[in-house]
Amino acid sequence: MTDEQIKQAIVGIINDINPDEDTSNINSAERLRDQLDLDSMDFLDIVMELRKRYGVHVPDTDYEHLASLDSCVAYLRDKMAGKELVS
C-alpha cells in the first residue's frame, strides 16, 4: 500500500464513522483531532477498523501515532505493506 493509500484508508474509516463530516480538506501534517470532531471513542474505532479491515493491530500505547495523517503513514507503512486498500 502506498503512503497515499494509507491516508485514503484512514480517511475512509473516518468517513464511515461520521458520514456527516467533511473530510475533503484535511491537512495531513496537522492533528486530526484539531480538524475533525474526533474523540477518544472514535480513535478506538479507527483502531478497531484497522484490525477488522487490514488485520493491523495498534496497541493502546501506540494510539499517539495516529494523531495526524502523516504520523499514521509513518507508523503504519510497515504494518500495511503488501495489503490492498479496502474501499
Next chain:
Amino acid sequence: MTHYDAIIIGAGMSGLGAGIRLAMYDKKVVVLERHYVWGGLNSFYQFKGHQFDVGLHAMTNYAPRGAKGLPLTRLLKQLRIRWDELDLHQQGHSAVSWPGEKLKFSNDFELLRSEVARAFPQQADGFDAVTRAVRDYNELDLNAPTLNAREIVESHITDPVLVDMLFCPLMYYGSARENDMDWDQFVVMFKSIFFEGFARPQAGVRHILKLLIDRYRKAGGELRMKAGVARIITDGQHATGVELDNGETLTADTVLSSAGLVETTRLVGATLGSPASELSPVGDASITPTGKLSFTETINVLDKPARELGIEETIIFFNNTERFNYAQPGDLCDTSSGVICMPGNFDLPEQPKDHLVRITNIANFDKWNALNRSAGILPAPDAGVSPASAVDVTSTPGAAETAALRDYRAAKQHWYTRSSEDVLGHIPDFRPHTTLVDMFTPRTIRHYTGHEGGAVYGSPIKKRTGESGIEGLYIIGTDQGFLGIIGAMLSGISMANRWVLQRDNATVEA
C-alpha cells in the same frame, strides 16, 4: 451449550447500543429480553387501535446536524447512524409553570436565560454562575467525587422558588434521588435539557428502536425475545454465563446487565446466596439502593390538536405547592406536581394521527402494588380508565376514596380524575375533548422493565465505571448513570467499549 463473547441482559436502549457495538466488531453476542417487545423503559404498545409510547415524551440532547462534541453526535458516530436517519423534529417551546410564575425555555438557551432575568432579576447573575459551573464541569470523568447539586446551586441562587423551578424538569426526567441530585447527574440533565433541548422523530420511540434493531441484526447480532434471565452464573469470582427462565444455560466471557443494580445483584445472589453483600452503599448511608421514584402516566386522546385548545407548549413541568417536593408520596400519587406533554406540539412535518395530552405524576409503588386486581384484569396497558366526562359525578368523594383503596382499577379512575384536575392551573380544560384514556402505574412499569419498585430511574447509587464487584459482569443503562435515551445508549456503548473492545484490543497478539 452455546458460548458467547458477550451476553447482554435487556433489549432496551443501553442493551441494544452495547449489542450493536459488539456485533459491529464481530463479537458473538446475544441480547436477551424477557418480554415480547423491546425498548425496556422506552417502549410502545397498542391500545384500542391506537399506538402509544411508554416513557418517551421527548428525546433530550438535541443537536443539529454536524454539531461537534455533543452526546448525540458521539452516539451517531459510534452506531454509524446518519443524523437524517433519526428523523428528529424540535420542540416549539416548553415551560416550567408554578402558581403565578412561568419560565419558558426552548432549544435556544438564551430564551431560558432571558426568562430568568425577567422573572427573577435579582438572581440573573447567580443563574449565570450556575450555567458557567455546569458548562465547565466534565461529566464524562467517571472517577469524579459525588457532590450534592442542591448545595452547589443554592450557593449561587438564593431564591428557593427559582432553585425549585430549575430542578423540576431535571428531576422529572432523570433523578433517582429524592429532592436532590448528584452534581454530575444535574450537569448531564442541565446540558441535555436546557443547553441541548428536546426533539422527537415523527413516529416516536418506535422509530428509534427500529433503527437500533435493524442495525443490530445487520451487524450479525442475535436477539432473543421472551428469554428472561433467571440467574447469573458465577464461579465465585467471575461471571461465566446465565441461566434462562426455561432452564437453558448460556455461557459467555462477559455479561452486560441492564436489569438494574439491585436486580442484577439479586440475579447473582441467587447463586451466591448473599444478595446483599455487594450492595453495602458507599457514602451516604441514608440512601437505600432500591429507587423510590415511580410514576403514573395518563394518556389522553383528544378530539382536536392541543394547540386548538390554546395549549402552545410542547412540555410543561408544573408544581402547585409552595415548595416542589420530588419524593415518594405517602398516598398512591402526588398530583400536585407533574409533567404535561403534548407530542403534537413538536415541529412535526405532519400532525400525528392521535391528538395526545400525556400527564405524568410521582407515585408510590408499594401502595399501587397492594391493591387488588379486578378479576381477569392485568395491570395497564390493557385496562383503560374512562374519560373524565364519563365519570359518575354523583358518587361521593368518600365512597370513591374507599373504593380506590381496594381496587386497582378504581384507583386508576380516581387518580386519573385528580391528576386531570390538578393540571388545570397550567393548561385550559382539555377534559371535555378527551375521547379515550389509558393510564399506566408503577405496577405496569415493574411488569415491563423488571425494575424493583417500578423505579423508573433505577437506584440512587450509580456504578459509573460499570463494575459490579464480580469480574466479567458489568452494569449498563439506568444504574450505570448516563441518563435519557441518548445517555442510555451511550451507557451501553461506552461499557461495551471499555469492558469488551478495549480489553480485547489490549490482549490481542501484537
